[in-house]
Amino acid sequence: MSEPAPPRFDGEEADTGEPTADGSDPITESEATEIQTGAQSVVAALERAGAETLFGVQGGAIMPVYDALYDSELHHVTMAHEQAAAHAADAYGIVSGTPGVCLATSGPGATNLTTGIADADMDSDPMVALTGQVPTDFVGNDAFQETDTTGLTAPITKTNYFAQHADEVGDTVGEAFALASEGRPGPTLVDLPKDVTNGETDAEPGEAETPETYNPQTVADEEAVRDAARTLEAAEKPVLLAGGGVIKGEASEEVREFARTYGIPVATSMPAVGAFPEDDELAMEMVGMHGTGYANMATTHCDVLLAVGCRFDDRLTGGVETFAPDAEVVHVDIDPAEISKNVHADVPLVGDAATVLEQVSDEMGRASDADPEEVAEGYDEWRDQCREWKAEYPMDYATPDDEPLKPQFVVEALDEATDDDAIVTTGVGQHQMWAVQYWTFKEPRTWVSSHGLGTMGYGLPAAIGAKMADPDKEVVSFEGDGSFLMTIQELAVAVRENLDITVAVLNNEYIGMVRQWQDAFFDGRRAASEYSWCPEFDKLAEAFGAEGFAVSDYDEVASAVESAMAYDGPSVIDFRIDPAENVYPMVPSGGANGQFALSEDQL
Incomplete structure (x- = not known):
């Protein structure tokens, strides 16, 4: 008797078969x-x-x-x-x-x-x-x-x-x-x-379909579209705020085209990172609690905010009453429950993000017969102001010889060593913020993190899922020492599946974000935030069967990154970073985004 076929589990490739003579899919x-x-x-x-x-x-x-x-x-x-x-x-x-x-x-x-x-x-x-x-x-x-x-x-x-x-x-x-x-x-x-x-059945399941009663609105009301176009034409200081719905709704190309056509600066919420390339001159990058100074200044001082697929959570807005205080808000979202839930929408547009942006773009200039270049010229001074803010509040950092390795340097080193479409996953904490701040994202669906719930330990299992979804792309997972310990057992899965992922542990022997808040708001009383008892992650990685590296100095970073990226399988680099380093800019919880702190004494 022949042996039964083995299960299609745990890394074994599925046989999809060859097309039939008429080109149809084979019957598996x-x-x-x-x-x-x-x-x-x-x-x-x-x-x-x-x-x-x-x-x-x-x-x-x-x-x-x-x-x-x-x-x-x-x-x-x-x-x-x-x-x-x-x-x-x-x-x-x-x-x-x-x-x-x-x-x-x-x-x-x-x-x-x-x-x-x-x-x-x-x-x-x-x-x-x-x-x-x-x-x-x-x-x-x-x-x-x-x-x-x-x-x-x-x-x-x-x-x-x-x-x-x-x-x-x-x-x-x-x-x-x-x-x-x-x-x-x-x-x-x-x-x-x-x-x-x-239970017994011979019922064949039908096509995967939504109920007939489920009909989300995809096309915005025409009158609202006209109001949105007139509002933008009258603006002098507009900002396009891309939310996570831009990526979910496959609207990244429409956002890019709209912003470039009319010369509108673009800020993103954290879930929308990658929707607009951060090396574009119109990119203001991420806004909110740990957003760039220039993104927070732009949203604070704009007179029209075109928010697309954005739910205006508290990490983005800070205090709602101080968020974009002088702006008329044009809000595009497919979920009507999000309209005016947190921030009042002066012009609500319910519909699919890509479709609605095309509607507004088609309507722009009709009332005045102005072409896109004429509309864009009206924003010239505003774009100059945004460039000045970029120069005034750069995302830079110091690397003194007498201080330990800086995490920002590590993020930039890995960014430099990978392709533009490499996927970054993270856990939650300081390492998450350094990753989003110092990696230059250019493509959608390359930033994978836990935003609303803020779940520590997300990074490694997310890297496994990301690599399974797109095996040809490089995957780098940034983790903190505390976050990594929550799901480190999944290294066994990455090794078993022989997944070519690189885990960068930004190890400061703290739950770093908690420690930063304790120092700033709790008189330095570091209750339960010190993690000096952490294992040596490079050796632990090797115990799981992965490749492990430990790095403490700047001159070790490049070689470790090169070796880890070259290794065909999961690797872990334990970067022993400066335990005193903090994440800035920072807007205190409920504070005004335009009053961000660049150091602890400004909090």
């Missing part, structure tokens, strides 16, 4: 297999929806789905922890633009997913979570590994489902997949009771 073995259980219908639905890679951890209640995956061409990546599975799926969705998929069992498996689900929800990232559940008859009886998963995740998902029947579960999964990316993206979840996935 999994497609030819007759559906017999709800679990097989779940897998068929994922295949039909276009999923390719899944991230998860096995367990009792999800076991029927994994058994169905055994015969599937889908590539499953077994993660070391469910939270990391969710972060990897999240990053996969950010980089690919299609929903990432994560799986976990019931009870602790599902609860471990929730941090990653909440992260994706805050950042509007497309993701589908599939969770096992105890049999339907046991629900509510405190059965082994039972948790009310749909109740727990209702506030942190776009929608979720409790699967009811084996005949319907495939269509439910397909709908969840479609909803995750349509309109404003976000995570969806399907809870799968074991009797449903084990």
Whole structure:
């Protein structure tokens, strides 16, 4: 008797087959297999929806789905922890633009997913979570590994489902997949009771489609478009503020064309980094708590703010009453709930970002017959002012010989050593801010981080998901020592999958951002923020099977970076950086963006 085919798990390449003689796609073995259980219908639905890679951890209640995956061409990546599975799926969705998929069992498996689900929800990232559940008859009886998963995740998902029947579960999964990316993206979840996935069925799941009742508005009201165009034409000091919705809505090209056509300076929220190239003369870069001085000055002093796909969170605005105080706000967003939620919109434009920008551009100049060059000329003095702010508040830093290695230098060294389209992932803390401040981003979907939820430990599993989504791009993950320790076990996954990723640990032996705030606002009382007990990360990396490096001096940086980037597999560089270095500019929480601090004595 021949041996059974091995499962398509843990790095094994899927055989996609060759085209048929008429050019149509081949019928794969999994497609030819007759559906017999709800679990097989779940897998068929994922295949039909276009999923390719899944991230998860096995367990009792999800076991029927994994058994169905055994015969599937889908590539499953077994993660070391469910939270990391969710972060990897999240990053996969950010980089690919299609929903990432994560799986976990019931009870602790599902609860471990929730941090990653909440992260994706805050950042509007497309993701589908599939969770096992105890049999339907046991629900509510405190059965082994039972948790009310749909109740727990209702506030942190776009929608979720409790699967009811084996005949319907495939269509439910397909709908969840479609909803995750349509309109404003976000995570969806399907809870799968074991009797449903084990239940018999011959129902083939249909196409992955959203419900007929789900019809997000994509084209803005014509009168609002006219108001927006007239407002911009009358402006003398406009700023285009790109939010994360620009990248989610595939509107980066439209933003670039609009800004360059009319000569409008562009600032970005942190989730929108890469939407507009930061080496462009119109780029003011990131605005907000740790944004550039010139971006904060531009948004504070503009007279019209064209905000596209932006939710105006507190890290961006500082005190709402002091944010863009003299500006008429033109707000474009596909989610009407975001309009005037935090910042009042004088001209609300509900619709798809790319579509609405084209509408406004088509309307510009019609009332006065002015061509784009004439409109742009009206902003000449404003662009000069923005250039002056760039000169006055440069993003520079000192490297004294008598002080330890500066983290900014490390970020710039890695940026210099990589391609323009290299993907950067981060954890959360000071290292995240240095990465976004000192790396020059030129392309969308190359900055992958935790923004709204601020989840430490995001960087390494995100690097795994990003590399799976785009294997041909270089992936660099910046982590802090505290952040890295939260998900360091995923190095085992990176080694097993032989993923060519580079982890740069900016190691200052502190939870650095906490330490910075304690020094500034808590009289230097460093409670529970000192991490002098951290391991030697280079040696720990080697214990996992990765390549490890330790760097303390400037003259060691270039060679370590070169060796790490050349290594064909995961590598970790433990950069022992200056523990006293702080992140600036900085706007104190709730402060005015135009009154940013450049040193601690200005706080």
